[in-house]
Amino acid sequence: MPRPAGIGSVKPVDWAYDRAPMIIYWELTTACALACRHCRASAQLEPPPGELTHDEALRILDQVADFGSPMPHVIMTGGDPMRRFDLDGLIAGARDRGIGVSLSPAVTPLLTRERIADMAALGVQAMSLSLDGSTAAHHDGVRQVPGTFDATLRALADANEVGMPMQINTLVTDTTVADLDDTYELLKGYELFQWSLFFLISVGRGAQLREMSPGDAERTLIKWNRRRPDAPFRIKTTEAMQYRRIAAQQMLRAGRTEQEILDSPASRGFGIRDGNGIMFISHLGEVMPSGFLPMSVGSVREHSIVELYRDTELMRALRRPDGFKGDCGLCEFSKWCGGSRSRAYAWTGDPLESDPLCPYKPAEARAGVHAGRPAVSGVGA
Incomplete structure (x- = not known):
């Protein structure tokens, strides 16, 4: 069974999600009343032609169940999933098949207290909202609609x-x-189970904004990792997988053993990344490693999502960090982290290249070893 780099006599962990993804992000529609500056989907006011029909959507739920137990968790997103004409029916269909569902709606007049209560009654297990600043000036400047904050x-x-x-x-x-x-x-004044820091990927309308520099991103991640133990909710990152390396480095310096790191809450998301534990289905039925890595491996109208996730060349490659290029391929943390495959693709056109946001130099790279050799064992700090 594969083990993360640096693991010796500790319990084995399967870091390759070959059987099934943990999470399926399902873009039910690209219709949305907002025009957010960073929107991956480049959402528009009305649903475009060609979106999946209700029967096609139900067949997707049947295929999610085909992954077997434990089944992936489905996050219904968009655009604004509240604009999907059969949202309630799809949630009920997932519930009837034993599939867990979360919802990621846009904040528009459709998102009323009554509708949130309806979602809870239907069996939605969690919701996520975006808050991109502490004031209306900050948040509404990103969302492009006054009053959204x-x-x-x-x-x-x-x-x-x-x-x-x-x-x-x-x-x-x-x-x-x-x-x-x-x-x-x-x-801190609200009840949350998780705060996710989404590090911009320059895709869709997000290409209009500017990502952080690697050094600034590293300092930001170190800061919030230090604050994580005292936070009233979990702090995670999206498309900044090096947060896992930073957490592991901090624990190693504090004298924690490798087994203690694996057993800690901080290891919850280790190994998960685009194509490895994550899968995305577009409003047109195209299957991709994630919504930020727009490389289709096929359509649900022609293939099973189980087949597309398990057997396509790109998905398999994304689950094998020893095949990554540059520093990500050499890194002793590669199986714990793996870098953002989406950012590598956005910057280089190659999803197997190194994540340009990560400034860490692996031990082999520091020693002057050329890229292309497999990553060494032993977790460095």
Whole structure:
């Protein structure tokens, strides 16, 4: 069974999600009333032609069940999934098949307290909302619709009142990072199970914004990893997988053993990345490693999603970090982290290249070994 680099006599862990993804992100529609500056989907006001029919969507749920136990968790997203004409029916269909569902709606007039309560009654297990700043000026400047900041806080309060578990996603760019402290303080006044720091990927309308420099990103991740133990909610990252390396490095320096690292809550997401534990289905039925890595491996209209996830060449390659290029291929943390395959693709056109946001130099690279050799054992700090 594969083991993460640096693991010797500790219990084996299967870091390759070959059988099934843990999470399927399903873009039900690209229709949305917002025009967010970083939107991956480049959402529009009305549904475009060609979106999956209700029967086609139900067949996708049948195929999710075909992965077997444990089944992937489905996150219904968009655009705005509230604009999908049969949203309630799809949630009920997932529930009837034993598939866990979360929802990632846009904050528009459709997201009322009553609808949030409806989602809870239908069996939605959690919701996520985006809050991209501590003030209306910060948040509405990203969302491009005045009043969205206040509406987001109202929706968060409504969700707390009806008992819907909540995650908040916050965009991190070179211009938004300075506001993270104030956003964190604001969120401490609400009930969350998780705060996700989403490090910008330059795809869709997000190409208009500017990512952080590797050094600034590293300092930001170190800072929030240090604050993580005292936070009233989990702090995770999206498309900044090196957060796992930083957490492991900190624990190693504190004298924690490799087994203790694996057993700690910080290891919860180790190994998961685009194509390895993550899969994306577009509104047109195209299957991709993630919504930020727009390389289709096939259509649900022609193939089973089980086949597309397990057997296509790209998906298999993304689950084998020893085949990654440059520093990511050499890195002793590669199986724990693996880098953002989406950012590598956005910057180089090759999803197996190194993540350009990570400044870490692996032990072999520091020793002057040329890229292309397999990663060494032994976790460095």
